Amino acid sequence: MPPLPPPTPFPWFDLAIILALIALNGLFAMSELAIVSARRQRLEAMARAGRRGARLAIELAANPGKFLSTVQIGITLIGILAGAYSGASLGGPVGERLRLLGLSAGASAELGFAVVIVITTYLSLIIGELVPKQFALRSPEPIAALMAGPMLWLSRITAPIVWLLDRTSAMIFRLIGLKRESDNHLTAEELHMIVAEASSAGVIEESERAIISGVVRLADRPVREVMTPRTDVEWIDAGATAEAATTQLLAMPHSRMPVAEGSIDEIIGVVQARNVVAALLAGADLDIRALMRPAPVIPDQMDAMDALGVLREADVPMALVHDEYGHFEGIVTPADLLAAIAGVFASDQHGDSDPPLVEREDGSWLVSGSLSADVLADRLAIPLPEDRDYATAAGFALSVLRHLPTVGETFQLGAWRFEVVDMDGRRIDKLLAIFDADA
Numbered sequence: 001m002p003p004l005p006p007p008t009p010f011p012w013f014d015l016a017i018i019l020a021l022i023a024l025n026g027l028f029a030m031s032e033l034a035i036v037s038a039r040r041q042r043l044e045a046m047a048r049a050g051r052r053g054a055r056l057a058i059e060l061a062a063n064p065g066k067f068l069s070t071v072q073i074g075i076t077l078i079g080i081l082a083g084a085y086s087g088a089s090l091g092g093p094v095g096e097r098l099r100l101l102g103l104s105a106g107a108s109a110e111l112g113f114a115v116v117i118v119i120t121t122y123l124s125l126i127i128g129e130l131v132p133k134q135f136a137l138r139s140p141e142p143i144a145a146l147m148a149g150p151m152l153w154l155s156r157i158t159a160p161i162v163w164l165l166d167r168t169s170a171m172i173f174r175l176i177g178l179k180r181e182s183d184n185h186l187t188a189e190e191l192h193m194i195v196a197e198a199s200s201a202g203v204i205e206e207s208e209r210a211i212i213s214g215v216v217r218l219a220d221r222p223v224r225e226v227m228t229p230r231t232d233v234e235w236i237d238a239g240a241t242a243e244a245a246t247t248q249l250l251a252m253p254h255s256r257m258p259v260a261e262g263s264i265d266e267i268i269g270v271v272q273a274r275n276v277v278a279a280l281l282a283g284a285d286l287d288i289r290a291l292m293r294p295a296p297v298i299p300d301q302m303d304a305m306d307a308l309g310v311l312r313e314a315d316v317p318m319a320l321v322h323d324e325y326g327h328f329e330g331i332v333t334p335a336d337l338l339a340a341i342a343g344v345f346a347s348d349q350h351g352d353s354d355p356p357l358v359e360r361e362d363g364s365w366l367v368s369g370s371l372s373a374d375v376l377a378d379r380l381a382i383p384l385p386e387d388r389d390y391a392t393a394a395g396f397a398l399s400v401l402r403h404l405p406t407v408g409e410t411f412q413l414g415a416w417r418f419e420v421v422d423m424d425g426r427r428i429d430k431l432l433a434i435f436d437a438d439a
Contacts, residue, residue: 014089018120021082022128025075030132031151032071034143035060042141054141056148060155069165070155079124086120214341217374223307224300225372225391226340227321227330231427232370235260238268242286245276256318258331259292265328270295270316295320300329304340307332340372363435366421369394369428380433382413394428412436 035057043061046054060067095112099105136143155162195216199209218226235258236248248257255274260267269292279286293315298307300321311317311334321329356368357379367376371393377384390399397418398404400411404426410419415436422430 025128026132031147034136038144053145057144
């Protein structure tokens with residue numbers, strides 16, 4: 001058997017071209033994922049800071065049909081070209097080298113072509129797809145701003161083909177009865193999850209997470225869930241004498257007090273303590289009606305954020321909350337809204353030294369009946385219905401029990417067992433929440 005002729009020199013230049021095509025495919029893949037996953041708010045911040053390309057990235061992301069068509073044209077053409085070129089230019093030289101191993105001419109040619117295709121496909125997946133996309137996920141906004149300009153120029157060059165592809169995909173969506181634009185928006189629950197994830201990752205402190213969650217929750221809560229209820233409202237009679245007013249001022253920790261005509265149900269305004277003190281110090285006859293100011297009346301189902309707007313415009317930062325039948329339900333002040341966000345302050349517990357939620361050594365929780373149901377659900381991770389008609393932990397217990405409980409009565413919700421440990425007349429004062437892992 002005559003010796004085989006030496007193989008032709010390996011086409012290193014052709015190999016460089018193929019690697020360049022694969023790298024170019026990676027740029028397209030990276031640009032696609034970066035622009036699609038970039039957050040619009042961050043791009044707008046970069047645009048305001050003068051970052052070139054950020055505004056172009058926003059424009060491309062606003063029209064994903066045309067942008068994706070442009071990218072797909074580039075990826076498809078590069079994939080076809082790289083596959084065909086690699087097989088034609090490298091298949092023969094690789095086959096010649098495999099023939100030196102003793103393979104027949106036909107087998108070495110076929111195997112060389114297959115080896116080139118396999119290696120090209122592998123490099124295309126790694127260099128042309130996976131690694132660039134991981135880069136895009138790490139820094140989507142900077143990459144989107146960098147690649148937006150070239151992608152925009154390419155979309156203009158290939159405008160006729162892009163238009164055809166975009167129209168065709170739009171027609172297919174219409175035929176199947178779907179819209180290409182997504183109606184999905186960030187929900188409050190998703191925002192809570194994002195904030196919780198940021199807290200777990202150490203990006204924000206736990207106290208910051210609680211405040212952010214409180215602000216988000218406040219926008220979805222009716223004012224009846226954050227108000228001071230009627231039973232806890234301290235008031236002064238419109239006809240109170242100087243002695244009676246002095247006694248009440250010494251007993252009340254508030255700087256503003258509702259004024260009523262003999263009954264809490266007949267509130268006619270609000271008086272500021274400093275005005276009463278000034279009148280007493282001046283030695284003049286005390287006239288509460290002359291000192292009081294009108295307070296706005298709001299429905300108990302008004303959003304808490306809307307109530308904040310009412311308080312900003314009121315003569316005094318206090319609003320009277322009434323139900324749909326016109327009955328007085330409570331009052332709301334800026335301090336109530338702040339407590340709904342940041343929690344109850346020790347100075348606002350009105351003589352009750354116990355905080356509304358206490359974790360005991362055995363892992364159980366002592367819960368005040370006046371604790372917000374939202375705070376209870378957030379701390380114990382229990383599901384509560386969105387359309388509930390109660391605002392406190394006591395209301396939550398009544399909604400489950402369906403009757404006025406007695407001390408020692410228990411009920412179960414998921415893995416938590418709740419026990420009524422204290423009643424204040426007909427009001428549930430304290431609950432004990434015990435986690436039961438076997439439930």
